[in-house]
Amino acid sequence: MKKVLKLSLLVFVMGLVALVLGYKFIYNKPHPDFEKAKSDFSISGAELFSQFKNSSQQAASRYNGKVIEIKALLNHVETPDSLTVAVFILGEGMFGDEGIRCTMLPNYRKDIWTYEGKEIKLKGYCTGFNETDVIIESCSIVQ
Amino acid sequence: MKKITILIFTFIIVSATFGQKYVTKNGHIKFYSETPVETIEAHNRQVNSALDIATGDFVFKVLIKSFEFEKALMQEHFNENYLESDKFPDATFTGKITNLNSIDFAKDGKYEAEVEGFLKIHGETKKVNEKGTFEVSVGKIFGKAVFMVHIADYKVKIPNTVINNIAEDVEVTVDIGLEPVKK
Structure with missing residues (x-):
């Protein structure tokens, strides 16, 4: 017993x-730590945007859900709602500017402003293309 | 449906030169499910949307992988098992304001709106009629709507093990601030 x-x-x-x-x-x-994650792809912003613009399905199957490192000229930073978004303008449509929009991780929301107008390398998680922009989330600055 | 979405987007884009189009790239959509077992909430703050105030044509597109959940496990299941975001990367609404005559987009104020169109989620398209508001304020238009989505209509399969954790009807809140297209 x-x-x-x-x-x-x-x-x-x-x-x-x-x-x-x-x-x-x-x-x-x-949540996954995209700052420490190894990049699946390293590519210029212009090339990434061009691939999505010209063949969105092919680019989606290649890049969606992957950690991507991009190098491009940072045009400006926006702060909609609670986000800080790094905006790379790589084309123009009838809606206005098109390109890549990267939401920044909290640790980089202050530093990103110092790169406005300069070339920068960012790394983050690609969620896709919404007809006008490639969206990359949880971005960090790559030194 | 994809062709219809592209056509409507193209229509709005092509006619944008006439200055009657309002857009945003930072719209907010909230997904909310409540059951006695669990409350699940997700946010997407990168919603692309356009409104033609002359015709009432209204579209939005949202990337599924951009929805953020408090819990990583929920986000993983949402993408991999329920919405299958690799296969169906986005959700779209393409439609029209049906009571355009009762909205004066040239005058500040809050207006009730009736919107009819097609909602595509998980590759399934359903005709929907929803009510919302458009608030016109100093050159901007703020659109708001809260509606229910019956997830079975969009062939989203919930495994039996978690069937009590997720509501059959989830509440979707759309909150967008539209600005005139910059020329």
């Missing part, structure tokens, strides 16, 4: 530990 009790207690404790670990490392796992 004591053995059964001990075994039950052991199973209960192990189950509890599994639940806590599952909650911490699976259910509550952190």
Whole structure:
């Protein structure tokens, strides 16, 4: 009887530990760290935009969901809502400017302003092309 | 449907030179699901949208991978299992304001709007009629709408293991600030 009790207690404790670990490392796992992630592609901003503009499906299957490092001239920075967006203008449509829009990680929201009008390398997670712009999220400045 | 979306986008783009078009690249869409088990909320703040105030044509396009969830696991499941964002990278609405006569875009104020069109999610297109508001203020137009989406209509499959965690009807909030097209 004591053995059964001990075994039950052991199973209960192990189950509890599994639940806590599952909650911490699976259910509550952190978001990917795109700042530390290795780039899947390193490409000029002009080339990336051109590929999406000319063959959006092909470019989407290649770049969507990937970590991309781009090099381009930073035209300006916008701060819509709670975001800080680095804007690279690489074309013009009837809606106005087109290009690449990169949302910056909180640690880089201040520094990005110092690169306005300069060439810069940024790294982030590509979410696709929305007819006018390539969107790259969670961006960091690559030194 | 993709052809229709491109045609409407093209129509708005082509007629943009006449200065009656308003656009944004930073619209906000919120997705909200509430069940007794769990509340799930996601935000996308990179919504591309255009409105032609002369014709009432209205479109928006949202990239699925740009939705941000509080929990990484939810975001992963949303993209990989439910919305299949590699296969269906975006959601679009293409439609028209049907009560254009009761909205004066030249005069500041808040106007009730009725919008009819096609909503495409997960590669499935459904005709929708929704109500919202357009607020005109110092040259800008702020559009707002809250509506329910029955996820089964868009063939989004929820596994039995989490069926109690996700509502059958999710609330979608659209909040966009449109500005005139810069020439």
